Amino acid sequence: MLLEARNLTNGYGGAPAIWDVSIDVGEGEIISVIGPNGAGKSTLINTIAGLLRGQTGSLRLGGTELSTVPSHQICNHGIALVPEGRRLFTGMSVEENLEIGCYRSAARRNRDQSLERVYGLFPVLRERRQQLAGTLSGGQQQMVAIARALMTQPRLLLLDEPSLGLAPSIVGDMFRIIRTIQSEGMAILLVEQNVLQAMEIADRAYVLEEGRIVASGLPRELLAQSRIKEAYLGL
Amino acid sequence: MGGSAMPHLSLLEQALLTGVLTGGLYGLLALGLSLSWGLLRLVNLGHFAMALLGAYLTWWLGTSYNVAPWWAGLLVVFVFFFYGVGLHWVFMRFRVTEMASMLITFAFAVIVESTIQTIWTADFRRYETAWGSQSWVVGSLYVPKLNTIAFVVAGALAAATWAWLRYTYAGRALRACAEDPPIATAFGINHRGLSFLLSGLCAAFAGVAGVFIALIATLAPSEIWSWIGVVFAVVIIGGLGNPLGALAGGVLIGVCEAMTMAIVNPSWAPLVSFSVLIALLLFRPRWI
Numbered sequence: 412m413l414l415e416a417r418n419l420t421n422g423y424g425g426a427p428a429i430w431d432v433s434i435d436v437g438e439g440e441i442i443s444v445i446g447p448n449g450a451g452k453s454t455l456i457n458t459i460a461g462l463l464r465g466q467t468g469s470l471r472l473g474g475t476e477l478s479t480v481p482s483h484q485i486c487n488h489g490i491a492l493v494p495e496g497r498r499l500f501t502g503m504s505v506e507e508n509l510e511i512g513c514y515r516s517a518a519r520r521n522r523d524q525s526l527e528r529v530y531g532l533f534p535v536l537r538e539r540r541q542q543l544a545g546t547l548s549g550g551q552q553q554m555v556a557i558a559r560a561l562m563t564q565p566r567l568l569l570l571d572e573p574s575l576g577l578a579p580s581i582v583g584d585m586f587r588i589i590r591t592i593q594s595e596g597m598a599i600l601l602v603e604q605n606v607l608q609a610m611e612i613a614d615r616a617y618v619l620e621e622g623r624i625v626a627s628g629l630p631r632e633l634l635a636q637s638r639i640k641e642a643y644l645g646l
Numbered sequence: 647m648g649g650s651a652m653p654h655l656s657l658l659e660q661a662l663l664t665g666v667l668t669g670g671l672y673g674l675l676a677l678g679l680s681l682s683w684g685l686l687r688l689v690n691l692g693h694f695a696m697a698l699l700g701a702y703l704t705w706w707l708g709t710s711y712n713v714a715p716w717w718a719g720l721l722v723v724f725v726f727f728f729y730g731v732g733l734h735w736v737f738m739r740f741r742v743t744e745m746a747s748m749l750i751t752f753a754f755a756v757i758v759e760s761t762i763q764t765i766w767t768a769d770f771r772r773y774e775t776a777w778g779s780q781s782w783v784v785g786s787l788y789v790p791k792l793n794t795i796a797f798v799v800a801g802a803l804a805a806a807t808w809a810w811l812r813y814t815y816a817g818r819a820l821r822a823c824a825e826d827p828p829i830a831t832a833f834g835i836n837h838r839g840l841s842f843l844l845s846g847l848c849a850a851f852a853g854v855a856g857v858f859i860a861l862i863a864t865l866a867p868s869e870i871w872s873w874i875g876v877v878f879a880v881v882i883i884g885g886l887g888n889p890l891g892a893l894a895g896g897v898l899i900g901v902c903e904a905m906t907m908a909i910v911n912p913s914w915a916p917l918v919s920f921s922v923l924i925a926l927l928l929f930r931p932r933w934i
Contacts, residue, residue, distance in 0.1 A: 462828050486834040494832075500825045503818070511822050514815055515834035563833065 413438050413598050414459070414472050414567055421458045421466035422622075428454040430622045431468070434600075436567060441589070441599045443609040443630070445643060446619035452602040453495055455619065456571045459600070460492040461485030472567065487515055489566035493573060497556040501545025505536055508544050508555050512562025521564060529558035532588065550581035557588065568592065570601045574608065586612055606643040610634055656786040661908035662901060663787055669900025670797030671862065673893035674855040675873060676880040677804060678848035684887020685824045686841050687744045688737055692751035693852050694870045694877070695758035696726060700856020701865055702762055705773040708860075715775065719857035723850045730849025731842045738838065755870055763867040771865040778861060796858040800893055803851065807889040820844055824887060876903075879919040883926055898922065 414436040422428035429451040436442045446452050457463040459470060461482040470477045472488050480488065491512075500508050509529060513522045530537040533554040539547065544555055553573060560568055570589065574582040586608050593599055603609035610616055610630040618626040618639060626633055633639050679693045700722045707713035707721070736742075742750060781788040811817035822830040823837045831837060863869070880899050884891030902922050903915045 460832050462832055481836075482831045483834055483836045486832060492829075492832045494829060498826055498829045500822045500829075502825060503821060507818055507821075510815070510818060511830070511833050511835070514819055519815065559833070 412436065413440075414470075414600070416455075416459065416468070416470050418468035419455070419458060419466050419470060420468055421454060421463060423454075423463075428622055429458070429619075432619070432622075432624055433468075434617055434624065434627075436598050436600050437614075438566075438598055439593065439596050440614045441593050441601060441612055443601045443603060443613035443616040444619050445603060445606050445609055445616060447642075448604070450619045451622040452619055453571055454622075456492070456569050456600070456602050460490060460494075460569055462492070462494075486563050486565070487517070489564075490569065491560035491563040491565035491567070492569045493553075493556045493560045493571060495571040495575065497552045499544040499552055499555055499559070501543065503544060504541050505544055505547070505555055506540040508559050509536075509562050512559040513564075515563060518562060518564050522562075525562045525564065529561050532561075532591065533558055549577055550584070553577060553581075553585060554588075557592075561592070565597065567598045567600060570599060570603075572603060573601070574603065574605045582608065658905070658908060660787055661904040663789065664793075665901035665904030666897055667790065667793035667797050667900070668904065669897030670793070670800040670893070671855070671858060671896070672877060672880050672900055673804060673884075673896030674796065674800040674851070674858065675877045676884060676892040676896055677800070677807065677889055678851035678855075679877060680881045680884060680886055680888065680892040681807070681844060681851075682848045683881065684885075685820050685844060686734070686737075687747075687824070688742065688751075688845075689744060689748040690733075690751045690848070691748060691874065692733070692754040692758065693848065694873050695755035696729070696849060696852040697855045697859060697873075698865070698867070698870050699758055699762060700726060700853040701860035701863070702766055702771070702856075704857045704860035705771055705865060706766065708773060708775075715773075715857060715861055719854070722856060723853040726849040726853035727846040730846035733849065734842050734845035737845075738841075759867045759870050766867075768867055773860050773865075775861060792858070792861050796862065799854065799858070800896070803854065804889040804893040807847075811887075811889070816840060816843070821887070875916075876919045879923040883923060 412435045416432060416434045419432045420427050420430050432455060434442065444452055444455065454463060458466050461477065461480070464482065466478065472490060475488055477485060477488060500511060509526060510522070513519050513525055518525065535551060536554055536558060539551065544552065547555065573585055577585065582605065589599060589601070590612060601609055601613065610633070613630050615628065616630050616633055617624050618633065626636065626639065675697055679690060682688050682690045703722050704715055704718045707718040708715055737747065777791060780791045782791060811821055819830065819835040820840050823835060823840065827837055876899060880895040881892060883898060884895030899919045899922060902918045906918050907915050
């Protein structure tokens, strides 16, 4: 397994938002974590990304324990985050945002190739490279957020609600892009409220409710369970 | 105003030049304040106190030990850099917020003022140098050498800092941290290390300003407070964390002040900086 999270408990101000969560992500897999608002999905992803520290349990990437790695070195181990709400550096140009992605020295050496790669994935960003990121449309900002994460040359891409706030037509594009990125061999951990799309794209999925994993397995098996169908698809 | 009351054209030109050059000094003082406010989110009122301390040290080393101002300046800038690093350590250690930083550094400025007054008394001090009052004569204009050098240095520092923030990984990382520290961290940026460097640079800039203040102005401990209003306006007009803006803001205020002195009345000059600031805030151009 690429990522092995075991018995993770973490939260804000001493109140745990995730309890005893264990998940695995294998090389090249897309794993979806679904769950309602406030279930702890972002807490889980921020814990893995090193944004929220103080967890108990173990978190290993390729066999390396990450709990003791300083926050700013997590990305050196191959984890890149596309945060909820994109969180671009809005006062900086598109290309400057991408260059923050290749800040770590190992990625910096491959700046030019990485830029070519992400401009190939998102041609519109090449046209807008000098534009301030804050002036782009929502869909384009999401592209910058994904491209910025890819610039770090990660082994595992964390996507926190990538379809949030996007027009339905663009959401489809976004999932196609995620599929393309996976086909190039990257492992992806996706947290989504858009359950149908997230299940459709995933190799395996976890259901997170009130901070605990309540179900896991193949997407079609999960969707076959009447309780999950009822809660998430309203059927 | 009637035509007869209009000052002579060459007087206006001289006022314009004086304003631009004074603006350079304002810009030099504003540079460090703007960078620490915009990029570290710390409002360092102690910046003015350190600039004045740098000026006194330059004057004292020069008059008591015959140390040439450039050597004294180098020493001041070097020592101030490490003071800036240490100051930031204190800010980090006690997790000082933006608002608290203003209060703490205000107290620090008072302490520095008292210390200067204790050591060198409240008497006015003037650093007399051989070339202190020399000017180039260009047409009908007198171009004071020292002020011009100060302006050039201010321009060079502002341009270099601008380029550093724009074109280097460290500079861009600092701008990213100013916007969203946790996300910047997730991309491998060690905010701590970079902010120590920046804080050191800001203090070093205070030292540079101090050297020129020693050579150009008359020193008194209370000078600290006379700069705060003008330079605050300059920093805000220039845009927080924008080095070229700081210089441009300085020149704008400097020129407005000098023109007011020449055309209206010298006693109106102190009104200018805040009038310009208020006018600009009302119209809110995009860069503020």
